[in-house]
Amino acid sequence: MGDGGYELLWGAKTRPARGRPPALSRERIVAEALAIADAEGLQQVSMKHLAERLGSGVMSLYRHVPGKDELVALMYDATMTDPPRLPEGEGWRAAMTAWALAVRDLFHAHPWALALATANHAMGPGEARWLDTALGVFEAEGLPAEICLAAVMAVNGYVGGAVRPEIQGQDDPHWFRFLQHESAREDYPHVYRLVAENSFTVPTVDVFGFGLERVLDGLERYIEDHR
Amino acid sequence: MGDGGYELLWGAKTRPARGRPPALSRERIVAEALAIADAEGLQQVSMKHLAERLGSGVMSLYRHVPGKDELVALMYDATMTDPPRLPEGEGWRAAMTAWALAVRDLFHAHPWALALATANHAMGPGEARWLDTALGVFEAEGLPAEICLAAVMAVNGYVGGAVRPEIQGQDDPHWFRFLQHESAREDYPHVYRLVAENSFTVPTVDVFGFGLERVLDGLERYIEDHR
């Protein structure tokens, strides 16, 4: 996909409903692929497996989608079809908190999408709407556009990075297993202390929330200073 | 890899140098794979291609590495063999700024590693040392261990997320191409304004730095309040 799937993401969606609707459609293919990824992981989304689920031949898929890469791009954008609902009239901070949590929910619902978020891709209509929503929050504060973008990037960047350990922590007991090594105590003294205090295995702090509050605090200070 | 490559990452590294050193070694395999990934992308790292580069048979690789997944885990950790050098005696903020920029440099040098950072994996010795370095910065401020972890996660999370558009922006002119659409102005008014002001195509703000300063501001406020 030379254009990063751009044409496909933004092209005409549906043809006029004339005659019998075809058994296969791009919407149905993407929806089924998304269901497979959610349930079995992205790696299980093969053209063959997908075709079986849809009760069609493998090659029939290529009638509606140019290739695997473009399908994945469509899947990714499809996770963001519903724009987040933000509280209105409660200020930018409440709105951005809701936005950040919505992004987090998104990655929890579709863990496979997190790796894609870091991959090269054209922006689809879904992602564009999510971005636009967040930009609007800061623009309402009267900030210049480029500062709005930087602010959104700060929040979005934080969320994307902070969600990772949450997702993988669930089924990965090996994360800190290296501390059982003899040399661990001297090689990684600070990590060792962290675990020794048992504060990692039984976290008493909402790590995600703590970081988010710091990011928002930092933005708040900037906004107040530049009002 | 049932243990996420843990045993391999932390197992004995080298056997005693007796007799002629074998032509192939895990270190050499990982180093060559890393070179391929840096130059041609992670997708070009196939066992066959890698074997050709090393002048060996494909199956010979499996003498030193259990499989592809474990190889990738070793490659990822190999990007972090050199722990970052942080300024000492200039306070936590200077140190964490250096740490954050070092992480950013890492992903710029190995763009393929960014997607892996979001994937499930066991922590290797390299990543552990980087984490330990950052934890030490906050521990020196006398913060409880769990707060230190949350603070590092905030910075690391931000960097990981904010680096993404930097990396992909270079060779992706399609990112905002959707704005050429007729309906874009009303569908995405805030994004439209952003581009209309030309502030995106010719950014006058260091987006990465701006966000980082906000995150550090937020942490600074917390640290001062809890001193």
Next chain:
DNA sequence: ACCTGAACACCGTTCAAGT
């Protein structure tokens, strides 16, 4: 015992044969 080629079970996709 050590090493490694041939064979296997996949993968996405091309292409031409079918209707």
Next chain:
DNA sequence: ACCTGAACACCGTTCAAGT
């Protein structure tokens, strides 16, 4: 013209044949 099976060029890995 539309659809799709067989064939192709890959992929990682098993297994047994080689030394």
